[in-house]
Each structure stands twice: as structure tokens, then as C-alpha cells.
Amino acid sequence: MAIVSSKPSNPSDDRNDRPATAAATTTTDPQADPTLLTASETDADRDPAQPDETLRPQSLADYTGQKDLKAVLEIAIGAAKARSESLDHILLYGPPGLGKTTMALILATEMNVGCKITTAPALERPRDIVGLLVNLQPGDILFIDEIHRLNRVAEEILYPAMEDRRIDVTIGKGSSARTRSIALEPFTLVGATTKAGSLTAPLRARFGLVQRLRFYEVDELTAIVTRTAALLETPIDADGSAEIARRSRGTPRIANRLLKRVRDYSQVKVDGTITLEIARTALELFEVDPMGLDWTDRRLLSMAIEQFNGGPVGLETLAAATGEDAQTIEEVYEPYLLQIGYLARTHRGRVATPSAWRHLGYTPPIAPAQKSQLSLTLDPDSSTSNPIDEVN
16 A cells, blocks of 8 residues: 655554554554655655755645636635635546645645555555544545545445444454444545546535536646746747647646656757757657647547548547557547547547547538538529528
């Protein structure tokens, strides 16, 4: 079970008054469990001569974008501090790479509490989730990524923990088995998911705040690229930042990844400064076009246009023609193509839109309505006919 804690544990904290439970088997010794990582250890091990490449913002003021979400969380944080309470449970959902983990760490910083990070697939056994819950300090944040993948047992344990701050543990077996309730410290569960609809209704209903993260605008991504370049000590001008932002699919994670690749190109091929021309040349080398499409995106669209006249074409047929897995097409490539209007879904299959034709250099076919209008223009006499009379 991999856990990341943003706050080192307090060795003076006496937990001996807690009853012995299955949670006692959960590993909390970093030497016994090499997968357990704390922020204090990473800080101590970091070479001070190396630049800090932790690109995550540390506060809401430093967080760029998501204005509506920030406004809601600022109110929640202010109210919780005024009442000296922990934050209500929060569910963050949206496409990957938009900053859900970063937001959880920022919440911990703003509330001045610890944050333990894990993923739902790591919580395979009941003792995993129990061990996390009983070791939380008052007000701590427990962040569970991909929370829609929680197994049923772990989810059932979370229900009373979220609502009543307790967990029920069965001790013994057979006729001697008994259930014991363990009180928990006040805590905040922050769940993150890319598939909010996959959460069960009882779990989703227990979150006090359910917020969606949206894609970023180009100006927001430009500010993120500029900030990241400063942290990486990479010279970049405004046009270079904007060019990388335009090709980042509205996602900060992709923007940072492209910036690092352009930085590599700039350091090897030129003097290290990223300009508009350097960014454009480097991204063309990495086959990322001005709309953020990569080689596979363009192949899917060109295959639909060249072999199927733009569609409709079934998903399985398109997968067989391109050599890609159907699920990969549906979950990795289609969402962005649908978002920018280059692909459309119909009951008969996928259709490449006229925008996709023009982007790839093809001439889109004339739509039936346009053909009718064209025929009326070429044959003025036909305009005098009454369609209703023709139908009758």
C-alpha cells in the first residue's frame, strides 16, 4: 500500500489508548515498508545543489485557473477555520491532469494539517483502509485517487467513518465474534475520480462538496507554462509560452510535459532560450500540431476520411483499420477530438466533421442542404416550384 504523507508523524502522539484492531497490522515503519514515503524524508534526501522540480503550487493564491472551484473552496476553508472544524468531505472529478491531487495538497496547506495520499486499488484489504483511518491526526486530509475503483468492503468501511467518525471492526470468529466500534479523529476525505458516474450513489451522497474541474483556457495555460519555466530555470518568452499552451489540450500536465521536451530541444539545438520559432520547431519534431493533435489523432481522422469518406464508421472497424485497440481509441483519443469538434458520434458510428477535413488539408464534401441551395442558385426556375405541391 503506497501512502504519501505531507506531514511527518509526531512520535510523541500516544495512540496506546486505542483498542487493538486489525489496523495494527498496517505497516507504518518506513524501514519495514519501503513504499511508505513522507515529505520529511524526501526533503532530507534532496540534494540542495539540485533545482527543486516540484512544480505543484503550494497555495490557492498560486493556483492558476479553476476560478469557480477556488471561490467555493475559499469559502469552505474560511468557514471551517472560523468554526475550528475540519473541512467537509470533498469529491473532485474531471479528466486526468487537471490538478486534483494538487488541490488536495493545497487544501492541507491552507488548513495547516497533514495530507495522506493513496489510491483506491492500493486499498485491497480492510486493514489497509482501517490502518489509514485510525492513524489520522485531528483535521487531517485523506486523499484517495481514482476513488471509483474502491472495492465494496473498503467502501462499506468508509460510510460510518465519513458520517459518524467511527469504524466497526469484527473481532474473533464464529460464535465468539463481536463487533467493536472505534472512534476516529475529525478528518476530511478528498476523493478524486475521472468517472464520477462510476461511483455508487451512497458514496457520492456522503460528500458535502462535489466539484468538477474543467479544461483550462489558453491564457491560463500560458501563465502555468511561464511559471513552470521559471521553476525549471528555463528562459522563455511570452510567444513561446503561448505556443506551448495552445498545443496542450487544455491540460496543465500536458503543458508541463511539452515544456520539458521543448526545453530539451532548446538546450541541445540552440542556446537554451525558448522562443516562438523554437517552440514551434520542437513541437513539430515531436509531432504535436497547432491543435494539440499527435500522430495517432491525425491517423484516426485521416483513416476515417480516406477510407470511409468521413464516416459514419463503427468503432471496431476504425480500430481494425488503424491497428489501435478500440478501448484505447474510445478512452484516450476520442474525448479530445469530440471536445474540439473534429469527431462526432452518431447511432451509426463515428463521423469526421468538416473542421477535421479542413485541418488535415482535405476539402470537405458538400452537405445535402448545401447541394440543394447550390442547385437553386444554378437553376433559378426551380425556385418557383412549390415543395408542398410537389409532395402533394
